[in-house]
Amino acid sequence: MHESAFQIFINALLANNFVLAMFLGLCPFLGVSGRLDTAFPMGVATTFVMLVASLCAYGLNLLLGYFHLEFLRLISYIVIIASAVQLVEMVLKKYSPKLFRALGIYLPLITTNCAVLGVALFQTAREYDFVQSVTFSVGGGAGFTLALVLMASVRERLTLSNVPDLAQGTALSLMLAGILSLSFMGFAGLGG
Amino acid sequence: MNPSAAGTWDEFMEGVWRQNPVFVMVLGMCPTLAVTVSVVNALSMGVSTMLVLIASCGLVSMMRNITPKEVRIAVYIVIIATFVTVVDYAIQAISLKLYDALGAFIQLIVVNCIILGRAEAHAAKNPPLPAMINAAGMGIGFTIGLLALGTVREVLGAGTLFGVTLFGAGFQPWVIMVLPPGGFFVLGAWLLFFSWLERRKLRRRQAKLVEATQNA
Numbered sequence: 001m002h003e004s005a006f007q008i009f010i011n012a013l014l015a016n017n018f019v020l021a022m023f024l025g026l027c028p029f030l031g032v033s034g035r036l037d038t039a040f041p042m043g044v045a046t047t048f049v050m051l052v053a054s055l056c057a058y059g060l061n062l063l064l065g066y067f068h069l070e071f072l073r074l075i076s077y078i079v080i081i082a083s084a085v086q087l088v089e090m091v092l093k094k095y096s097p098k099l100f101r102a103l104g105i106y107l108p109l110i111t112t113n114c115a116v117l118g119v120a121l122f123q124t125a126r127e128y129d130f131v132q133s134v135t136f137s138v139g140g141g142a143g144f145t146l147a148l149v150l151m152a153s154v155r156e157r158l159t160l161s162n163v164p165d166l167a168q169g170t171a172l173s174l175m176l177a178g179i180l181s182l183s184f185m186g187f188a189g190l191g192g
Numbered sequence: 193m194n195p196s197a198a199g200t201w202d203e204f205m206e207g208v209w210r211q212n213p214v215f216v217m218v219l220g221m222c223p224t225l226a227v228t229v230s231v232v233n234a235l236s237m238g239v240s241t242m243l244v245l246i247a248s249c250g251l252v253s254m255m256r257n258i259t260p261k262e263v264r265i266a267v268y269i270v271i272i273a274t275f276v277t278v279v280d281y282a283i284q285a286i287s288l289k290l291y292d293a294l295g296a297f298i299q300l301i302v303v304n305c306i307i308l309g310r311a312e313a314h315a316a317k318n319p320p321l322p323a324m325i326n327a328a329g330m331g332i333g334f335t336i337g338l339l340a341l342g343t344v345r346e347v348l349g350a351g352t353l354f355g356v357t358l359f360g361a362g363f364q365p366w367v368i369m370v371l372p373p374g375g376f377f378v379l380g381a382w383l384l385f386f387s388w389l390e391r392r393k394l395r396r397r398q399a400k401l402v403e404a405t406q407n408a
Contacts, residue, residue: 021372026221027305071281074299075273082266111269112303114222121296166391170218171383178376185373 005135008128012139014187018115019147020180025115028106029148030173038102039152040145045088045103047141049110050119052084053077054137057120058130077120078111085111115144150180203322207329213306214337214379215386220306223297224338225375231354233293234342235335240283240298242331244275245307249315249327251275256316268311269302276301306334344378345369 003011018024025046032042057077064070089107092100100107110116119140123133154176163172213219220241227237248271252259259267280298284291291298301307310330315323346352349369351359368374 023222023226023372023375024300026225027219030218030221071277074277074280074302075270078269078273078302079266082269109305111265112305112308114300114303117300117303118296121299125296166387167384169387171380171387174376174380174383178373178380181373181376182368185371 003132005131008132009135009139010190012136013143013146014184015190017143017147017184017187018118018140019144020177020184022118024118025113025144027109028113029144029151029177030170032103032106033148033151033173034155036149036152036156038099039148041099042103042106043141043145043148045092045107046110046113046115046144047138049081049084049088049113050116050137050141050144051134052087053081053116054119054123054133056080056084057123058133061124073124077117081116081120082111115140147180151176154180200322200325203326204329207326207331207333208336209333211330212333212337213330214334214340215382217306218383219309220304220334221379223300223304224334224341225372225379227294227297228338228341228345228375228378229349229370230346230352231339231342232290234338236283236290237294237297238331238335238338240279241301241304241306241334242328244272244279244301245310245327245331245334246324247275248272248307249310250320250324252311252315253318253320253323259316264316265308265312268308268316272307272311273302306330340382341375341378344382345374349374 012018016022019026019029028042028046033039057080060076060080061073064073064076085108088110089100092103092107119137123136128136151173155173158172158176167175207213211217214224223237223241228234248268251271252268255267255271276299279301283294283298310327314326318326343353347358348366349371351357351363351365366374369378
C-alpha cells in the first residue's frame with residue numbers, strides 16, 4: 001500500500017502519536033514535562049535528532065542491504081543516533097549554554113529515547129522511500145513536541161491546584177497522560 | 193546465613209522489591225506500557241529483557257578494567273545491541289507469532305534505560321558474578337512489574353487470562369484497558385496502590401511508637 005507523504009505526516013503527528021499512542025519516548029515525556037520553557041526546546045532537539053537519524057538510517061540501510069549485513073542494522077543505527085546526539089549537544093553548548101544546563105541529563109539521554117530509534121526501525125520495517133522517511137521523522141518529532149508541550153502546560157497549571165497527597169508525583173503524571181491519550185484516540189482514522 | 197550469602201541475597205532482592213525498576217524507579221516505561229496488553233506478551237518481553245540484562249551486565253563487568261572511561265557508554269551500547277540482536281533472531285526462530293505481536297519492541301530493548309542504568313551503576317564497578325546476580329534480580333523485578341500490568345489489562349480489557357476466557361458470555365470487555373490510555377491508567381493505579389501501602393506502613397509504625405512512649 002502506498003501512503004502519501006501527507007497521510008504519513010498526519011498519522012505520525014496525531015493518529016499514531018509517538019508518545020500517546022505508541023508509547024515511544026516516555027522517559028523524557030515524564031521527565032522534562034514539568035516546565036513549558038524546557039519542554040519545547042527538548043521537543044525541538046529531539047525532532048532534529050530524529051531527522052538526522054532517519055536520514056542516516058535510510059542511507060545506511062541501503063549500504064547494509066548492498067553488502068548483505070542486515071544483522072548489523074541495530075548496532076549501526078544506535079551508533080549513528082549516539083553521534084547525532086553528540087552533535088546536538090555540542091551545538092547547544094556553544095550557542096545556548098543556559099538551555100544546555102536546563103536540559104541537563106536528559107540531553108545525552110536522547111540517545112536512549114525509544115522514539116528516535118523507533119523512527120529508524122519503523123521506517124525500515126515499513127520500507128518507506130526517502131521522502132516518506134523524512135516526513136515520517138518530522139511528523140513523529142512534531143507529535144512528540146506536541147505531546148510534551150501539552151503535558152507541560154497541564155502540569156504547570158496543576159502545580160497551583162490542590163491535589164491529594166497520595167497522588168503526587170508519577171502516579172498523577174501517568175493519569176494525566178492517560179487522559180491525554182484518551183483524547184488523542186479521537187484522531188483515530190484521520191490519517192486514512 | 194553466612195555474611196556473603198546474605199550480601200548476595202540482598203543484591204538479588206534489591207531489584208526484585210526495594211528498587212523495583214517498574215514501580216519504584218519508574219524506568220523502562222516504553223516497553224512496559226506498550227506490550228502489556230496480554231500476559232503472554234508481558235512474560236516474553238520480561239524474559240527477553242532479563243536475558244539481555246544478565247548477559248550484557250556480565251560482559252560489561254568482565255571488561256570493566258580494559259574499557260576506557262571516555263568511551264564507556266558507547267561500549268555498553270554496542271554490547272547491549274549485540275545481545276539484543278541475538279535475542280531478536282532467537283525469538284524470530286522460536287515463534288513467529290510472538291515476534292509479530294511484540295513487533296519493534298524487541299529491538300527497542302536496546303534503549304531500555306534499565307539495562308544501560310545497571311551497566312553504568314552496578315556492572316561497571318563489580319565483578320561478574322555479583323553483577324549478574326544483581327541483573328537477574330532487576331530482570332525478575334521488571335518481569336513482575338510487566339506481569340502485574342499485563343494481568344490487569346488482559347482480565348479487564350479482554351476478559352481472558354493466558355488466552356483462557358474467564359467470565360460468562362454476559363461479560364462486556366472494558367476495551368479501553370487494552371488500548372493505549374489503559375496502559376497509563378493501570379500503571380498509575382498500581383503506583384497509587386504502592387504509595388498507599390507505603391503510607392499505611394509508615395502510619396502503623398508511628399502509631400506503635402506513640403503507644404510505646406505512652407506505656408513508658
